[in-house]
Every structure is written in C-alpha cells, then in structure tokens.
Amino acid sequence: MEKLQSTLSAVKGLRSNVLQCFENLFDADVTEETRQKFLNEFQENFNNINTQLREVETSINGLQTPPNPYHLGNTTYLAQETTQERQALYPQLVNSYKWIDKVHDYSFLACNTLNQNNLRRSYIYCSQKRVRVFSAFNNSDPEHTDKLFSEINHLHTTYKICRPFGSNAVVIATISRVLKAAIVCKGVLIEWITVKGFDETLDPEDLWTESRYEVFRKVQDHAHSAMLHFFSPTLPDLAVKSYMTWLNSYSKLFLEPCKRCSKYVSNGLPPTWRDLRTLEPFHEECRNC
Ligand SMILES: [Zn+2]
Structure with a gap:
C-alpha cells in the first residue's frame, strides 16, 4: 500500500511539473537578451521532468498485482446511474415481477391438477410407503426386465427387447401374423403401448404415430385401458405377465365372432x-350390454 501511495505521489508530482513547464512556456516573454536564459531554464525543467518520469516508471514496475480486488466501499456505486428515467430498468422489473407471479399461479394450478390425477402411476407425491414401492420397481435392473420377458411364453407371439431410450426397455411383440405392439417399460412398469398392423412399420423410436387402420387404433385404445386395469404396484411381474396374456388373445382378432x-x-x-378376465x-358396443 505504501508503494502505491509513493507511486501515486510521484505521478502527481510529474503531472504538476509538466503543467508548470508548459505554463512557463506559454507565459514566456522572450526577448533577444533573455532568450539564452529562458532556454537554459526550459532545458533544466525538461531534464527534471525526464528524471521524474523515469522514477515513476521504476516505481510502477515495482508494484505487485493485488491478489484480491480492493474494497472500494461506497465509491463502487459511483459508476451507477441513479436517475430512473435514464436506466429503463423499472418497466423491465415490473414485467419480470408480473411474469414470476404468473409462473407461480400456473405452477400452483398445475400441481393441484396433477395431484388429482388418479391414473398417475409412475410418479410419487404421497406417502413414504408408496415411494418405497414405486422406486423398488422403477429402478429394477434391465436384466430383470429381460428375464421377465424371456419367461413369457405364448405360442403365437415373439418378443424382442430393445433400448432406444437408455435403460428403459421397449418390447416389440409380434402377435401371430395379425399385429405388432411396442410396449414401453419403465423398470417393469408398462408405461405405453403402440399397436400397429402386421404389415405396418413399427419404429421403436417413433411410438407416437398411430396405425393407419382404424381396427388397430381401436385395439390400441383398449390396450391402454387394460394397461391401467392390470397395473399392480405390489406384484409388478405378475401384472406384466397377465397383461401380456391378455394382449396375446388378439392373435385371433379376425377369426373369432363376438361373444354377444x-x-x-x-x-x-x-x-x-x-x-x-375371460379373454372373450x-x-x-357389445361389451357393456
Ligand atoms: Zn358384437
């Protein structure tokens, strides 16, 4: 700090000497007689300035870069504009506050609505007990899912497991020569099913495109409601097996007449x-008659 003080003093001295020198030069009333004297004085002043300049340079080189920025106290605020009209900050702040208020309102409403959703299965908001149950089978390892599907044996159905979305499996079930279904699992919990005709392409990475046939779109709707029916957090493996048995009953989709x-x-x-229950x-329009 002392070094900095002395350097600053040196700079100050240099500036005042330079100013003095140029003022003298400006005010000088030089005649033929005083000319030599004036030149000598100017030379001397100039030499002094040179010497001071070298001193300033030396002391500047001797300074060390401070490790931390100096605490400037209230002077840091000097650079800030204090007139509101010139900042244009106020309207932006008001807009931000309004926006944040809206985000709060909407998220509150969304949270309430989502909490009322009784069909929610894989996300947990409620009791500790449910958390344990859900995490137990959301986290179940890929090998378990592979094993589970390898144990499912249906005469007319083949299963192929792929994982285009990381650890969660997409099971492609080909049921007889009737339909193909992509079953999206999260752990061993079935999250989604896409049903398409046997002649249609079923891309595991595009599961949102519906079948072009009305009959398979209808089957997909029913498969979704059955998915909710067979859901069981306590016996997830059995739930998957029962569901796959139900789905396999579509192998005779075009061969059997309506029971009603x-x-x-x-x-x-x-x-x-x-x-x-009966898979009939x-x-x-006949099922509820
Ligand atoms: Zn019927």
Missing part, C-alpha cells in the same frame, strides 16, 4: 375388445 352378437363384423370392425372377444 355372434357377428364377425359390426360397424365395419371385428370384435376389438377382449374381456379382461366383444365388439366395443
């Missing part, structure tokens, strides 16, 4: 519903 009306086709569609085929 005994027709093969009603409203242009075969019986697309399968009873959850029904038309959608």
Whole structure:
C-alpha cells in the first residue's frame, strides 16, 4: 500500500511539473537578451521532468498485482446511474415481477391438477410407503426386465427387447401374423403401448404415430385401458405377465365372432375388445350390454 501511495505521489508530482513547464512556456516573454536564459531554464525543467518520469516508471514496475480486488466501499456505486428515467430498468422489473407471479399461479394450478390425477402411476407425491414401492420397481435392473420377458411364453407371439431410450426397455411383440405392439417399460412398469398392423412399420423410436387402420387404433385404445386395469404396484411381474396374456388373445382378432352378437363384423370392425378376465372377444358396443 505504501508503494502505491509513493507511486501515486510521484505521478502527481510529474503531472504538476509538466503543467508548470508548459505554463512557463506559454507565459514566456522572450526577448533577444533573455532568450539564452529562458532556454537554459526550459532545458533544466525538461531534464527534471525526464528524471521524474523515469522514477515513476521504476516505481510502477515495482508494484505487485493485488491478489484480491480492493474494497472500494461506497465509491463502487459511483459508476451507477441513479436517475430512473435514464436506466429503463423499472418497466423491465415490473414485467419480470408480473411474469414470476404468473409462473407461480400456473405452477400452483398445475400441481393441484396433477395431484388429482388418479391414473398417475409412475410418479410419487404421497406417502413414504408408496415411494418405497414405486422406486423398488422403477429402478429394477434391465436384466430383470429381460428375464421377465424371456419367461413369457405364448405360442403365437415373439418378443424382442430393445433400448432406444437408455435403460428403459421397449418390447416389440409380434402377435401371430395379425399385429405388432411396442410396449414401453419403465423398470417393469408398462408405461405405453403402440399397436400397429402386421404389415405396418413399427419404429421403436417413433411410438407416437398411430396405425393407419382404424381396427388397430381401436385395439390400441383398449390396450391402454387394460394397461391401467392390470397395473399392480405390489406384484409388478405378475401384472406384466397377465397383461401380456391378455394382449396375446388378439392373435385371433379376425377369426373369432363376438361373444354377444355372434357377428364377425359390426360397424365395419371385428370384435376389438377382449374381456379382461375371460379373454372373450366383444365388439366395443357389445361389451357393456
Ligand atoms: Zn358384437
């Protein structure tokens, strides 16, 4: 700090000497007689300035870069503009506050709505007990899922497991020569199913495109409601097996008549519903009669 003080004093001295020198030069009233004297004085002043300049340079070189910035106290605020009109900050602040208020409101509403969703299965908000149950089978290892599906044996169905989204499996089930289904699992919990015709392409990475046939779109709807029916957090493996057995009953989608009306086709569609317990085929409009 002392070094800095002396350097600053040296700079100050240099500046005042330079100023003095140029003022003398400006005010000088030089005649033929005083000319030599003036030149000598100027030379001397100039030499002094040179010497001082060298001293300043030396002391500047002797200074060390401070490791931390100096605490400047309230002087740091000097650089800030204090007039509101010139900052244009106020309207932006008001907008930000309004925006944050809205985010709060919307997230509060969204949180309430989501908490009321009884079909929620894989995300946990409630009791500690449920947390344990859910995490137990969300985290189950890929080998367990592979083993589970390898144990499922249906005569007309082949299973292929792939993992395009990381550790979670997508099981491609080909049921007879009737349909293909992509079953998205999270651990051993079935999250989603896409159903397509046997002749359609089923890309494991594009599971949101629906089948171009109405009959398979209908089967997919039913498969989704059955997925919720067979869901069981306490016996997840059994739930998957039961679901796959139910799904496998579509191997005779076009071969069996409706159990209620005994027709093969009603409203242009075969019986697309399968009873959850008996696996018997029904038309959608016949199942609740
Ligand atoms: Zn029917």
